[in-house]
Amino acid sequence: MTSTEFFQQLINGLSLGAFYALIALGYTMVYGVLRFINFAHGDVFMIGAFCGYYLSPRLLPHFTGGLTPLGPVAVLILTMLICALLGVTIEKLAYRPLRQRPKLTVLITAIGVSLFLEYGGQFVFGADPKSFPELMPDRAIAGTGALTITTTQLAAFIVTICLLVALTFIVKRTRLGMAMRALSNNPTAAALMGVNIDVVISFTFAQLSIDRSAYGSSPRDQGIRCGCSRRHRKHSGRRRWRNYSRRCGDICRWLGFFNLSRRDRILAFNRDFAFPSSRNFRTCA
Amino acid sequence: MLELSNLAVNYGSIIALHDVSLKVEKGAIVTLIGANGAGKSTTLRTVSGLLKARHGNIRYEGEEIGNLPPHRIVERGISQVPEGRMIFANLTVRENLLMGAYLRKDRHKLSAEFDFVFEIFPRLKERSRQVAGTLSGGEQQMLAISRALMSRPRCLMLDEPSLGIAPILTKTIFEKIVEINQSLGITILLVEQNANLALEISHYGYVLETGRILLHDRSSALRANERVKSAYLGGR
Numbered sequence: 004m005t006s007t008e009f010f011q012q013l014i015n016g017l018s019l020g021a022f023y024a025l026i027a028l029g030y031t032m033v034y035g036v037l038r039f040i041n042f043a044h045g046d047v048f049m050i051g052a053f054c055g056y057y058l059s060p061r062l063l064p065h066f067t068g069g070l071t072p073l074g075p076v077a078v079l080i081l082t083m084l085i086c087a088l089l090g091v092t093i094e095k096l097a098y099r100p101l102r103q104r105p106k107l108t109v110l111i112t113a114i115g116v117s118l119f120l121e122y123g124g125q126f127v128f129g130a131d132p133k134s135f136p137e138l139m140p141d142r143a144i145a146g147t148g149a150l151t152i153t154t155t156q157l158a159a160f161i162v163t164i165c166l167l168v169a170l171t172f173i174v175k176r177t178r179l180g181m182a183m184r185a186l187s188n189n190p191t192a193a194a195l196m197g198v199n200i201d202v203v204i205s206f207t208f209a210q211l212s213i214d215r216s217a218y219g220s221s222p223r224d225q226g227i228r229c230g231c232s233r234r235h236r237k238h239s240g241r242r243r244w245r246n247y248s249r250r251c252g253d254i255c256r257w258l259g260f261f262n263l264s265r266r267d268r269i270l271a272f273n274r275d276f277a278f279p280s281s282r283n284f285r286t287c288a
Numbered sequence: 289m290l291e292l293s294n295l296a297v298n299y300g301s302i303i304a305l306h307d308v309s310l311k312v313e314k315g316a317i318v319t320l321i322g323a324n325g326a327g328k329s330t331t332l333r334t335v336s337g338l339l340k341a342r343h344g345n346i347r348y349e350g351e352e353i354g355n356l357p358p359h360r361i362v363e364r365g366i367s368q369v370p371e372g373r374m375i376f377a378n379l380t381v382r383e384n385l386l387m388g389a390y391l392r393k394d395r396h397k398l399s400a401e402f403d404f405v406f407e408i409f410p411r412l413k414e415r416s417r418q419v420a421g422t423l424s425g426g427e428q429q430m431l432a433i434s435r436a437l438m439s440r441p442r443c444l445m446l447d448e449p450s451l452g453i454a455p456i457l458t459k460t461i462f463e464k465i466v467e468i469n470q471s472l473g474i475t476i477l478l479v480e481q482n483a484n485l486a487l488e489i490s491h492y493g494y495v496l497e498t499g500r501i502l503l504h505d506r507s508s509a510l511r512a513n514e515r516v517k518s519a520y521l522g523g524r
């Protein structure tokens with residue numbers, strides 16, 4: 004491997020890794036505060052992507068001239084708000100009534116929510132792949148020599164870093180963040196301190212939905228698609244109990260999707276939904 | 289100040305309290321003693337709003353509080369030191385204390401509260417940056433009490449503060465409880481299995497047995513009571 008190739012893969016790895024970091028963050032935040040795995044995580048994320056998809060053509064034309072760079076920001080913020088609302092609603096309708104129940108009950112409900120969003124999404128948005136509108140021009144940044152860094156990669160990386168810093172700040176330095184940590188440590192004691200558990204949990208969900216959607220709608224040049232592939236469906240029909248790995252697989256596929264660099268890859272992707280990580284890396288141009 | 293009348297509480301189909309009535313006068317130390325499983329913790333949890341009573345009333349300063357959520361009850365000035373301390377093990381001592389003052393609006397001027405709890409428990413001051421989970425059992429109990437004081441309660445409920453603590457430290461902690469009551473005028477409801485100590489520092493006592501108040505009297509009278517002596521004071 005040449006050193007150029009090495010650094011290129013390093014860059015690719017960082018941009019993909021940033022992406023994984025955000026997903027992982029969402030999972031661990033719910034797990035950390037509520038001690039259950041939110042299977043619907045990837046699906047809210049999917050909704051975020053579709054918000055971006057439908058909002059962009061409606062919002063972007065309003066930002067012309069000097070305002071053009073604000074267009075993607077507006078899409079991002081609106082998507083965040085929608086997803087925050089969705090996250091809070093899911094928590095309120097599906098998870099809150101089960102707060103005192105065994106964790107397994109909530110877990111199964113989360114799978115239900117996930118299926119609801121997935122098939123609801125297919126019903127509303129259709130199951131065909133859609134190509135995500137260009138929020139910003141995607142081109143290689145000049146002056147990096149033999150290495151290729153695209154504006155999209157850079158933007159995604161910056162968005163991730165900003166969100167990570169913001170979340171760290173919230174969790175470590177604010178009153179609400181402290182309440183989240185206390186709640187995760189001992190919910191009873193937190194309630195005895197006067198923490199309104201419902202508010203903190205709603206906030207947690209809003210917060211993660213925000214970073215999910217941030218990524219869902221962050222600038223990229225690929226396609227989005229709702230639901231499962233044929234192959235995947237067959238598989239899950241046979242082995243529904245393996246839902247956990249299935250959901251992880253879902254997320255991984257989404258990841259793969261978001262990181263595809265060329266439209267033609269999407270077709271290939273739909274034909275074969277094998278674990279895509281090996282293809283996520285952009286090879287040297 | 290605090291008055292429970294005919295309180296009945298269930299855990300699902302398990303009846304934990306059948307009929308509990310008790311009264312805590314302002315400025316007093318009242319103790320609730322009873323064997324393991326008698327329903328002492330259940331009583332405190334119900335007052336704090338963590339459990340809902342099946343029937344019965346809880347009145348605090350003349351107002352019914354039985355249907356309020358826990359954070360509203362803290363807001364009104366009742367705070368609890370739960371059984372087993374329940375400190376936030378992954379937070380620092382300082383953060384634990386800040387959590388105690390969670391509902392305080394004037395959070396930037398808590399120095400009086402910090403000074404005050406550090407004066408009662410100087411050991412916490414030295415350890416304020418330490419992660420609370422690494423404190424010893426006795427120090428954790430001090431922290432739990434301090435944390436409950438940070439909200440400036442008018443009524444403090446303690447659930448078995450002697451649990452799992454060396455006898456010598458228990459004595460110190462009970463002295464502190466008296467100090468909190470006398471110097472601050474905080475009303476105290478003390479739940480204990482260690483009836484000896486509890487009756488020594490309290491003014492009035494209730495004896496709870498399987499979800500019912502068996503008897504109640506001034507603490508000095510209870511200590512002389514034959515039944516209490518044989519069942520709770522080790523026959524001495």
Ligand SMILES: Nc1ncnc2c1ncn2[C@@H]1O[C@H](COP(=O)(O)OP(=O)(O)O)[C@@H](O)[C@H]1O
Pocket residue numbers: 299302303304322323324325326327328329330331
């Ligand atoms: N979470 C619970 N679920 C079911 N039963 C419980 C629960 N907590 C306590 N109990 C029962 O309620 C009764 C009273 O318990 P508790 O109030 O903890 O007693 P104490 O504090 O006096 O030792 C006991 O019989 C206990 O088994």
Ligand SMILES: [Mg+2]
Pocket residue numbers: 328329330371447448
């Ligand atoms: Mg108890």
